[in-house]
Amino acid sequence: xxxxxxxxxxxxGYGSRCVIRNVNxxxxxxxxxxxxxxxxxxKSTLLKTIRGLLPxxxxxxKYMGKSLEEYDDKELAxxxxxxxxxxxxxxxxxxxxxxxxxxxxxxxxxxRESKADEDLALNCMSxxxxxxxxxxxxxxxxxxxxxxxxxxxxxxxxxxxxFLDEPTTGLDMVYQEEIFRFAKALxxxxxxxxxxxxxxxxxxxxxxRILLLGEGSLLADGxxxxxxxxxxxxxxxxxxxQVERNPLNQxxxxxxxxxxxxxxxxxxxxDKIC
Amino acid sequence: xxxxxxxxxxxxxxxxxxxVVVGCFSxxxxxxxxPVQDAMAVVTQKLQLPLLQEVQVTKEQLAVIWYIRxxxxxVGMLVGGALGASGAVMQGIFSNPLADPGLIGISAGAxxxxxxxxxxxxxxxxxxxxxxxAFCGSICAVCLTVFxxxxxxxxxxxxxxxxxxxxxxxxxxVTSGVLTFMNEQKLQQYLFWMVGGLDYRRxxxxxxxxxxxxxxxxxxxxxxxxxxxxxxxxxxxxxxxxPVVKFRMGLLxxxxxxxxxxxxxxxxxxxxxxVIPHMMRMLLGPDHRVLLPASALGGAIFLVFCYxxxxxxxxxxxxxxxxxxxxxxxxxFLYLLRKMQKSVFL
Numbered sequence: 033x034x035x036x037x038x039x040x041x042x043x044x045g046y047g048s049r050c051v052i053r054n055v056n057x058x059x060x061x062x063x064x065x066x067x068x069x070x071x072x073x074x075k076s077t078l079l080k081t082i083r084g085l086l087p088x089x090x091x092x093x094k095y096m097g098k099s100l101e102e103y104d105d106k107e108l109a110x111x112x113x114x115x116x117x118x119x120x121x122x123x124x125x126x127x128x129x130x131x132x133x134x135x136x137x138x139x140x141x142x143x144r145e146s147k148a149d150e151d152l153a154l155n156c157m158s159x160x161x162x163x164x165x166x167x168x169x170x171x172x173x174x175x176x177x178x179x180x181x182x183x184x185x186x187x188x189x190x191x192x193x194x195f196l197d198e199p200t201t202g203l204d205m206v207y208q209e210e211i212f213r214f215a216k217a218l219x220x221x222x223x224x225x226x227x228x229x230x231x232x233x234x235x236x237x238x239x240x241r242i243l244l245l246g247e248g249s250l251l252a253d254g255x256x257x258x259x260x261x262x263x264x265x266x267x268x269x270x271x272x273x274q275v276e277r278n279p280l281n282q283x284x285x286x287x288x289x290x291x292x293x294x295x296x297x298x299x300x301x302x303d304k305i306c
Numbered sequence: 307x308x309x310x311x312x313x314x315x316x317x318x319x320x321x322x323x324x325x326v327v328v329g330c331f332s333x334x335x336x337x338x339x340x341p342v343q344d345a346m347a348v349v350t351q352k353l354q355l356p357l358l359q360e361v362q363v364t365k366e367q368l369a370v371i372w373y374i375r376x377x378x379x380x381v382g383m384l385v386g387g388a389l390g391a392s393g394a395v396m397q398g399i400f401s402n403p404l405a406d407p408g409l410i411g412i413s414a415g416a417x418x419x420x421x422x423x424x425x426x427x428x429x430x431x432x433x434x435x436x437x438x439x440a441f442c443g444s445i446c447a448v449c450l451t452v453f454x455x456x457x458x459x460x461x462x463x464x465x466x467x468x469x470x471x472x473x474x475x476x477x478x479x480v481t482s483g484v485l486t487f488m489n490e491q492k493l494q495q496y497l498f499w500m501v502g503g504l505d506y507r508r509x510x511x512x513x514x515x516x517x518x519x520x521x522x523x524x525x526x527x528x529x530x531x532x533x534x535x536x537x538x539x540x541x542x543x544x545x546x547x548x549p550v551v552k553f554r555m556g557l558l559x560x561x562x563x564x565x566x567x568x569x570x571x572x573x574x575x576x577x578x579x580x581v582i583p584h585m586m587r588m589l590l591g592p593d594h595r596v597l598l599p600a601s602a603l604g605g606a607i608f609l610v611f612c613y614x615x616x617x618x619x620x621x622x623x624x625x626x627x628x629x630x631x632x633x634x635x636x637x638x639f640l641y642l643l644r645k646m647q648k649s650v651f652l
Contacts, residue, residue, distance in 0.1 A: 109547025
């Protein structure tokens with residue numbers, strides 16, 4: 033299979049401050065890949081830089097063999113869609129307004145959305161279970177509903193590559209898993225998914241491949257069972273990480289391990305406080 | 307209470323009808339009351355339209371309607387439309403419901419231009435001198451604001467607003483400084499301009515404002531769909547392929563130019579650009595394809611209504627339109643502020 037995304041020798045950061053050096057990886061069609069790492073490791077920065085939302089410091093980003101700089105804004109938006117971490121929608125825009133925004137790259141500047149665009153937007157909303165929210169202002173819906181509306185927008189953009197930046201942050205367990213299921217179903221349909229993930233257990237369960245960021249570089253790139261090792265995760269998260277396989281469903285389960293010494297320290301401090 | 311979107315074209319037609327009614331009201335009432343039919347007859351006869359040709363109008367009526375009330379009403383409609391549409395665009399660009407065309411230094415720049423024109427004495431030599439100075443002042447102020455706010459080709463909204471405040475203060479200081487050296491007569495002249503009004507507006511002012519205002523509103527209407535995307539925020543707009551800086555700058559300059567034109571023909575008129583887009587958004591929803599024409603029509607209606615009301619509220623004196631819009635607009639604005647804590651429009 034051909035690579036749809038090629039990243040080589042990429043340095044990313046803000047201004048002159050470099051956050052991650054020398055990133056190299058490729059994505060194939062239909063892959064579902066999770067980016068993990070501790071807070072501040074540069075996961076979202078990496079995703080934004082690859083999408084062209086932040087300037088890169090060095091290196092090459094290619095989509096379908098063509099470098100990022102050769103794409104104009106609209107053409108790129110027909111190849112890659114991006115769901116950002118926090119979206120604040122004011123002014124009483126409805127769910128349908130948001131999803132219809134996904135059709136923007138396909139329209140000439142003077143055109144209006146066609147009936148076909150509207151039908152597609154409504155189908156995307158039906159798929160994500162938000163059709164009932166089509167005419168409701170987004171400010172009136174819950175966090176989970178808003179996220180599903182935004183996923184419908186990403187779907188309406190009809191791109192072969194989908195970037196999701198922490199799509200499950202702030203959502204309850206049911207919504208979190210639902211979003212991973214959506215992503216997996218889309219990958220099965222041939223879309224390439226690259227997502228920043230915080231929930232390691234869900235990443236282990238759903239992602240085919242994991243990119244682990246830590247120590248200012250791409251520490252590991254491989255299948256979940258190759259990356260989710262105690263040694264690698266402990267290095268990346270600067271903590272003692274424990275990885276176990278659930279004997280019932282064979283899923284990997286990741287948690288932190290606290291040493292006896294730390295536990296005693298904490299207990300002593302708690303005694304002082306309480 | 308928001309109107310369903312299917313009815314938005316009906317609502318726009320209603321606003322258009324209301325504009326005609328307010329226009330007739332403005333032509334009819336005043337120190338000399340002229341019957342509607344006679345007022346219409348003056349217009350149709352002057353334009354040589356095959357309508358109401360048989361109605362006899364007096365010379366006095368002709369003078370009052372054609373040379374006094376009609377140009378003032380048309381200037382009022384143009385200025386109101388410009389302020390309403392520009393206000394809606396500014397609120398969209400800044401994703402901030404409290405944004406106003408005056409926020410990025412337009413009014414302060416116009417005031418500095420006007421005061422310089424008066425101080426240099428050019429305002430008395432030509433009627434176009436002060437509008438031209440005011441216009442240049444506003445455009446310079448906007449350019450300075452944008453230049454100060456721009457970083458690496460990006461204009462962060464908050465920086466732009468703060469830069470607008472700083473430029474406004476700086477120019478306010480320049481204006482005050484020049485004012486302290488001016489004589490009584492020139493101060494009066496400045497005050498007269500400062501309290502925005504439509505009195506002494508002539509056909510020349512209509513010709514002066516018509517092109518830039520109507521052109522500006524047309525461009526804004528053409529870009530309304532893009533504004534809907536821009537309102538979702540910079541990242542969201544970029545993610546769907548919008549060249550954000552290009553559109554933001556373009557819309558900013560069109561609305562700044564339109565506002566500057568209106569400020570230079572009528573002085574500073576507050577609250578139209580702030581209150582009208584708000585009201586229209588509450589009634590017709592946030593889609594700029596409806597909101598922009600509605601705000602333009604609403605602004606025109608509100609301004610002409612305030613002007614007409616100012617003429618009849620305490621005769622024979624006229625309350626200037628800038629005072630009327632502030633008197634009617636500020637209580638509504640305060641009500642909005644109170645209500646907005648719970649509102650979805652924030």
